Amino acid sequence: MSKGVGVDLEDVCIRFGDFVAVREANVSIKGGEFFSFLGPSGCGKTTILRAVSGFLEPSEGRVMIGGKDMAGFGPNKRPTALIFQNLALFPLMKVWENITFSLEVQGVGKAARRKRADELLEMIALTGQGDKLPSELSGGQKQRVAIARALCAEPDVLLLDEPLSALDLKLRQHMRTELREIQKRVGITFIYITHDQGEALTMSDNVAVMRAGIVDQISDGHSIYNDPATPFVASFVGENNVFRGKVKSINGDHAVIDTNRSGDLVARIATSAKGSLNIGDPAMMFLRPEACKIATDTSAAQNRLTAKVLHEEFEGQIYNVFLEGAQGKEIKMSLVNVGQERQSKHSNELTLEYNPDQAVILPAGELASE
């Protein structure tokens, strides 16, 4: 198993007629990396995956795997294996035949295939289940069979197209850890497609966030969450309270924006916007619900807001408190459940406070639609 083969997309454009599915994507994926494409449905992430696996040829640009241009190589000639969204296990073949299909088409004998299947079944903790049909397995087991089938082909790059989306929450969380462990064990490059930011952030070394065919940001999960490059990333990944306004003053890393309804607010300027943001520009400030706190000091400040409690949701580890700020501005605040007194009393006036380093200011732009 050759490890650590990188994948590079160079100026990849993919068009279907007049529709541009992917626009000038430049992505460099290092060998042995767990890389995720994150985006809402229809953003072109599956298209990219199909271009890498060879089911599509890019209209422009090149797909390089291990430094080799893949143009003209069909899916059966590329060192990639794809795990489909619906898994696409062969329903008429037994589990072990499914797993060793890649060996069967190479003409490997039955005994050798069976042996390899048993090894892989052991790896995915399904020892002794080889003679079942896929329809007799549970969702999680099918998932693991699909992974084993892909790994049996000994690919350099494993591509996963939202493979966990059909599983229930518990299983999904379990499979996340399992996938990450398998990736570390086999050491090959994983390219993972998902619209679930939780999956992307927990598993990946790096994440590319896509919007309508455009790659907005490529970074590790931490930066994606804390230092978004565009308003789209900020609003798509995690939750954010958005305050629109105009830049009033800039002071080093921080800026103050003048919001009509909530007054002047201060926040850190996002790394991508440093230097390009000028006074008077339309801007947006993003404030995470968990960055809000209840202030004990109720005097006015540029990092304080007043709001009325509308209602409260209890999620277990956190409370989500929905508030109404000045002139009907909706604000969401998340409080860690440490057994404190709840805020659910309607119309309870509160003063919120936040650390300006935990809020970001970006030039105004398109938001992710809810």
Added chain:
Amino acid sequence: MKSENFLLKFFLVAYLVVFFGYLLGPLLVMSVTAFNSPSFPKLTPWECLTFEWFDVLAQDERIITGLKNSLIVGFGTVILSVVMGLAGALMLTQIWPKMRATYYTIVIAPILIPGVVLGISTLVFWDRVSVMLGFGSGSFFQNGIFLTILGQSTFIASYCMLVFVARLQRFDTGLTEAALDLGASNAQAFRKILLPFMKPAIASAAVLAFLASFENYNTTTFTFGKFPTLTIELAQKVRYGIDPSISALAFIIICLTVIGALAHEVYRRRQQLALNNGAPLSAVTGSFQLPKFLRGNPAAIVLVLISLGGFTTIWFSQVYSPKECILDVREQKRILQDLRIQDIKRKRLEQQKATQGTQSTAPANSSTLPQSPNKGAFGGVFAPDNLNKETGKKAVPQSPGKGAFGGVFAPGNLDKTGPQDKKSD
């Protein structure tokens, strides 16, 4: 309320009886006539149980060759139609979406074109091809088997295609992609993924194609050439009058169909039973096992009963001989006829006596009238006295001039044993 329910039920049952009677009645009647001895297929009067018509059928050269030709044509049509149908169906999934409706209309058209037209056009087309390629008459392109297979396949392939399209709609093209992704070539993906998936559809299309080919008449009637199929032979036979050997053939075909359908049902139910009992799916799809499946499987029980019945019948037919019965029936018929004739005679006698009684003054025709030779075309058979054999016999001289029918219609001639009877009278 209750009576209404009862009425409803009554009508439902009545409807079902009529419906099934309409559906199955002709088959039943046909089957029964195969075992009746009269030489025209008849249900009543029931005369003798006989298996002779199966013998007659087995010895009928034309039916047997017809059957052979039908099987050859059927086999060829199945292969050609299934292949063409599958290709057509796959094409439908591959073609540009804009073309799809047009393409579908074109390939489905042969079903809508009358079979007669297909038959004629097949004949004409291949004749032209044969001439264009410079072959003489009797070339391969004018061979009846070849033409019939091609002619039938033109529309049977469309039927097959419909079956395949229905199955293909449930095919996940992701499976083919997965196979390609795992390194399979296109041919391997087709053979190892698509073909196994299509297997049930291929089986049903093959059965459908075979049945359609076997029963086809109107296309075949133009193309069979020197190789008449069974339907053609039957049609020709009917023109010269039929005997119950055709019923026997029908009976055999019905039996095969019923047994085939039951066997299929048994297999299906066995699978379902096993699944309901919690057996894993992989165990069910295995090979056929006999003993356990009888439990709770009515279709299996019926099949076993029918098979037993079949074997018993075959054994019985070897042992049983209807000769005695047939002789018996003949004898009975003869006696019945005699009785009838005597009955008529007696009546006439009585009638004559009555007339003689009332018209005693009238001169006796028989003694006074001269038997002139020119008494007419019917030899005086209609003269009232002639009806009475006893007097007629004495009075009517066997003159050569008694008419074109030589007196065959004289009532006395009907009775072969007449003279003895007269004595006993």
